[in-house]
Amino acid sequence: MSAAAVDLGRGLRLANPVLLASGPFGYGGRYLELFDPARLGAVVLKGTSPVPWPGNPPPRVAAVDGGLLNAVGLENPGVEAVLAGPARSLAERGCTVVLNVVGHDEDDFVAVARRADLSPHVAALEVNVSCPNVPDGLRYGTDPRAVAGLVAAVRRVTRLPLWVKLPPAPPDRRALARAVADAGADALSLVNTLPALALDRTGRPRLGAGAGGLSGAALRPVALLAVRECADAVDLPIIGMGGVETAEHARAFFAAGARAVAVGTALFRNPLAAVEILAALEADPDPQPPPRR
Amino acid sequence: MNPWQAPSPALADLRPGRVRRYAGGVLEVEFPPGLPPAAPGQFVMVDLGDSALPHPFTPFRTLAGGGFTLLLRPQGRPVAALLARRRAGQAVRLFGPLGRPFPPPPLGARAFAVAESGRIAPLHLLVRLLGEAGGVTLFVGGDDDAHFAALAAFRLPGVRIERRRGGGWPAVEAALARAGTDDVLYAAAPEPALARLDRALGKPGRQGPRAFLALEVAMACGVGACYGCPVPLRRPPDPRRPYARACADGPVFPAGEVALG
Numbered sequence: 001m002s003a004a005a006v007d008l009g010r011g012l013r014l015a016n017p018v019l020l021a022s023g024p025f026g027y028g029g030r031y032l033e034l035f036d037p038a039r040l041g042a043v044v045l046k047g048t049s050p051v052p053w054p055g056n057p058p059p060r061v062a063a064v065d066g067g068l069l070n071a072v073g074l075e076n077p078g079v080e081a082v083l084a085g086p087a088r089s090l091a092e093r094g095c096t097v098v099l100n101v102v103g104h105d106e107d108d109f110v111a112v113a114r115r116a117d118l119s120p121h122v123a124a125l126e127v128n129v130s131c132p133n134v135p136d137g138l139r140y141g142t143d144p145r146a147v148a149g150l151v152a153a154v155r156r157v158t159r160l161p162l163w164v165k166l167p168p169a170p171p172d173r174r175a176l177a178r179a180v181a182d183a184g185a186d187a188l189s190l191v192n193t194l195p196a197l198a199l200d201r202t203g204r205p206r207l208g209a210g211a212g213g214l215s216g217a218a219l220r221p222v223a224l225l226a227v228r229e230c231a232d233a234v235d236l237p238i239i240g241m242g243g244v245e246t247a248e249h250a251r252a253f254f255a256a257g258a259r260a261v262a263v264g265t266a267l268f269r270n271p272l273a274a275v276e277i278l279a280a281l282e283a284d285p286d287p288q289p290p291p292r293r
Numbered sequence: 294m295n296p297w298q299a300p301s302p303a304l305a306d307l308r309p310g311r312v313r314r315y316a317g318g319v320l321e322v323e324f325p326p327g328l329p330p331a332a333p334g335q336f337v338m339v340d341l342g343d344s345a346l347p348h349p350f351t352p353f354r355t356l357a358g359g360g361f362t363l364l365l366r367p368q369g370r371p372v373a374a375l376l377a378r379r380r381a382g383q384a385v386r387l388f389g390p391l392g393r394p395f396p397p398p399p400l401g402a403r404a405f406a407v408a409e410s411g412r413i414a415p416l417h418l419l420v421r422l423l424g425e426a427g428g429v430t431l432f433v434g435g436d437d438d439a440h441f442a443a444l445a446a447f448r449l450p451g452v453r454i455e456r457r458r459g460g461g462w463p464a465v466e467a468a469l470a471r472a473g474t475d476d477v478l479y480a481a482a483p484e485p486a487l488a489r490l491d492r493a494l495g496k497p498g499r500q501g502p503r504a505f506l507a508l509e510v511a512m513a514c515g516v517g518a519c520y521g522c523p524v525p526l527r528r529p530p531d532p533r534r535p536y537a538r539a540c541a542d543g544p545v546f547p548a549g550e551v552a553l554g
């Protein structure tokens with residue numbers, strides 16, 4: 001697997017297989033002064049709802065052994081503001097922009113998708129049925145029938161490529177992946193964060209929302225299994241993510257069956273993580289596998 | 294270059310250098326040049342490899358030649374991780390400077406700076422500039438030797454230091470008693486102390502002084518991207534957007550803007 005262009009279905013071709021995951025990069029902020037996101041395959045924007053969502057009370061982040069817990073709670077200014085602001089400005093900088101879609105119910109998802117379909121700045125939609133940090137966040141992401149209904153409804157209102165982002169450890173992953181594929185999705189994003197809890201010394205939650213979602217290195221082996229099992233179950237391209245920090249991690253996801261990888265939490269320690277991974281893949285596209293014993 | 298103006302941030306791998314030790318276990322660690330000079334109150338992110346998150350630090354002293362120092366309080370700061378890196382001769386990745394800085398004082402205002410519980414790092418550059426510009430009184434409060442460490446670094450032209458030892462927030466109280474309506478107050482302190490200052494200034498009928506508060510909030514990206522550092526706004530223009538971001542809209546906020554403690 002090299003750093004060359006990748007085909008993610010429905011005619012969407014990305015210049016390379018290294019993406020920015022939804023959330024940590026947000027809309028760029030001052031990362032835009034530290035690296036150029038247009039060099040990457042695509043930028044997936046934060047979860048976007050039909051109207052502004054306030055997000056969760058502080059604290060929203062807590063480092064834990066091997067990773068990070070977050071409960072941002074999908075704070076965002078709503079689809080109109082996202083399309084007019086960051087989606088547009090990032091697309092004008094040359095980024096391939098993917099919109100991560102969230103909602104409380106089917107009407108919400110459909111409303112965002114319908115609106116985004118009209119935008120010249122959005123290249124694909126990532127339907128987020130796997131956020132552990134809002135009350136209804138996992139309502140669709142665990143039930144094959146429910147997710148199939150949702151994906152079919154979104155499919156009807158947009159011609160954009162449709163990615164579906166699944167949770168890291170649903171009850172029946174293969175059934176879920178097949179339901180999503182049959183309902184008309186073009187690709188799978190694997191995985192979102194894993195529900196988790198961090199307590200302080202007095203036994204109180206360290207996050208304002210109580211529990212949160214685990215990301216970073218500790219999530220990597222969980223994500224690799226998800227990618228491997230979904231790649232076996234369905235014929236859709238897979239965008240793998242969860243603790244991708246180096247080119248070697250990216251290669252592990254490719255080996256498990258991912259066609260692209262997305263970088264999230266690693267940006268916090270190293271804002272250059274994604275562009276450094278891409279550069280390393282370009283420098284050594286097909287390293288010799290270690291000799292078999 | 295205007296030293297109050299925030300520069301564009303940069304990223305650098307720098308090796309921690311000389312270490313000075315102060316009372317109460319406080320350390321000052323030197324870094325070579327490599328980042329643009331911070332405006333007063335700005336911070337840099339430091340990755341020490343000990344956590345999924347980098348650590349925000351306000352650069353303490355600016356060194357001749359473009360280097361700078363970080364001040365590490367014994368509690369709550371990753372002292373062991375930084376010293377281990379230094380012993381191993383390893384560079385650490387830093388990026389910055391970041392965040393909204395302290396603004397310069399209004400013309401003719403007397404300036405007061407307030408530090409409680411050892412939070413003096415955000416005030417060094419500020420106090421130096423204020424001292425050069427016309428003078429400043431720095432109130433330092435605390436109840437532990439560590440809270441008064443490194444004060445020698447503040448012996449600068451135009452800077453008067455007043456120590457207030459005791460419980461509560463003695464430096465906040467002293468500054469409130471001294472500052473007049475037209476004066477300006479700059480504070481770096483734990484949130485309950487800033488909340489006390491904010492409440493006193495917000496009393497009905499009280500006209501001034503103007504005040505600027507440097508908050509210490511948990512952050513992830515530090516660059517205004519991830520929305521991981523919310524601070525509730527006192528009067529949000531849109532009730533559906535009730536938070537500011539400490540790293541991008543702060544960490545310095547004018548008194549009255551955010552809801553504290």
Ligand SMILES: Cc1cc2nc3c(=O)[nH]c(=O)nc-3n(C[C@H](O)[C@H](O)[C@H](O)COP(=O)(O)O)c2cc1C
Binds near residue numbers: 128215242244264
């Ligand atoms: C601070 C933060 C915010 C996130 N926000 C979103 C989001 O809005 N939508 C979404 O689908 N995933 C979100 N995620 C999940 C990431 O996109 C990614 O799936 C997960 O963190 C695993 O990758 P990583 O270990 O590289 O971060 C967020 C993760 C973090 C750490």
Ligand code: FES
Binds near residue numbers: 514517518520539
């Ligand atoms: S820490 Fe990411 S927005 Fe402030």
